[in-house]
Amino acid sequence: MKISTIQEILDAEVVCGEEFLDDEVHSACGSDMMSDVLAYVKDQAVLLTGLCNPQVIRTAEMMDMRCVVFVRSKCPTDEMIRLAKESDLVVLKTTKRMYEACGKLYLAGLGVSPTEAKAVN
Amino acid sequence: MDEAVRFHFVVDGEDFTSAGQASVQVKKNLRRLGIPPEVIRKISIAMYEGEINMVIHADGGEAEVLVYEDRIVMILTDRGPGIADVEKAMQEGYSTAPDNVRSLGFGAGMGLPNMKRYTDDMKIESVVGEGTTITMTVLLA
Ligand SMILES: Nc1ncnc2c1ncn2[C@@H]1O[C@H](COP(=O)(O)OP(=O)(O)OP(=O)(O)O)[C@@H](O)[C@H]1O
Ligand SMILES: [Mg+2]
Numbered sequence: 001m002k003i004s005t006i007q008e009i010l011d012a013e014v015v016c017g018e019e020f021l022d023d024e025v026h027s028a029c030g031s032d033m034m035s036d037v038l039a040y041v042k043d044q045a046v047l048l049t050g051l052c053n054p055q056v057i058r059t060a061e062m063m064d065m066r067c068v069v070f071v072r073s074k075c076p077t078d079e080m081i082r083l084a085k086e087s088d089l090v091v092l093k094t095t096k097r098m099y100e101a102c103g104k105l106y107l108a109g110l111g112v113s114p115t116e117a118k119a120v121n
Numbered sequence: 122m123d124e125a126v127r128f129h130f131v132v133d134g135e136d137f138t139s140a141g142q143a144s145v146q147v148k149k150n151l152r153r154l155g156i157p158p159e160v161i162r163k164i165s166i167a168m169y170e171g172e173i174n175m176v177i178h179a180d181g182g183e184a185e186v187l188v189y190e191d192r193i194v195m196i197l198t199d200r201g202p203g204i205a206d207v208e209k210a211m212q213e214g215y216s217t218a219p220d221n222v223r224s225l226g227f228g229a230g231m232g233l234p235n236m237k238r239y240t241d242d243m244k245i246e247s248v249v250g251e252g253t254t255i256t257m258t259v260l261l262a
Contacts, residue, residue, distance in 0.1 A: 039234075
């Protein structure tokens with residue numbers, strides 16, 4: 001799925017990384033606990049979260065992710081946007097809540113792991 | 122001993138917003154050195170967990186990364202409270218992190234086991250009241 005499709009499905013605002021909206025991603029995860037993201041996530045390229053601090057961006061960068069989606073209109077700070085730009089991350093912001101945002105993407109075929117994504121297609 | 126490329130960082134314990142800065146920089150440096158992405162990922166995750174630990178449990182510390190031809194060694198040193206029972210701390214889910222740390226997205230008790238998982242060798246030296254030194258090695262190739 002293209003990141004631009006995620007943006008459309010979630011009716012999201014692009015905070016930064018417009019130039020990467022055409023990039024393809026195959027899986028996503030949702031969590032407010034960065035500890036769990038670091039421990040359980042494998043190759044998911046998209047992180048949906050309700051947490052708003054610089055460690056969200058750094059965690060995504062450490063995990064080689066491509067896109068961070070802030071749910072419930074959680075607003076990334078200027079510092080976070082600066083970090084995201086440095087790491088070539090797309091940052092999206094949606095008014096949807098975590099459950100709905102994850103559910104919509106899952107229904108549209110964005111799975112939890114690349115292997116599963118292949119099985120769906 | 123063979124010549125190593127060395128990176129050194131002071132990890133600020135006062136300011137949580139900067140936690141993870143050193144790991145981001147190490148990742149950039151390793152990319153520039155042409156280290157394979159799978160290796161960089163292991164090092165990034167292990168170092169980031171260790172760096173966050175130094176900030177939330179030990180008021181900061183120092184990080185040293187040594188890049189040898191056949192391995193990368195990370196040494197994280199702090200003068201925090203130390204770890205009384207290392208074996209217990211290594212268990213998944215064991216955490217002494219207070220609620221305010223949890224509201225920042227950490228404190229699930231997964232960091233140390235994760236550091237061990239992503240590295241080929243990990244050694245914890247800790248003295249209660251004096252501090253902790255964690256040495257992690259990731260082999261290249
Ligand atoms: N550098 C350190 N100095 C003192 N105590 C530490 C240090 N690192 C870890 N600990 C202790 O070991 C426990 C387990 O660490 P671990 O990283 O596994 O979990 P956590 O940091 O509590 O949560 P998480 O890493 O999942 O965010 C910590 O809660 C803390 O009590
Ligand atoms: Mg930890």
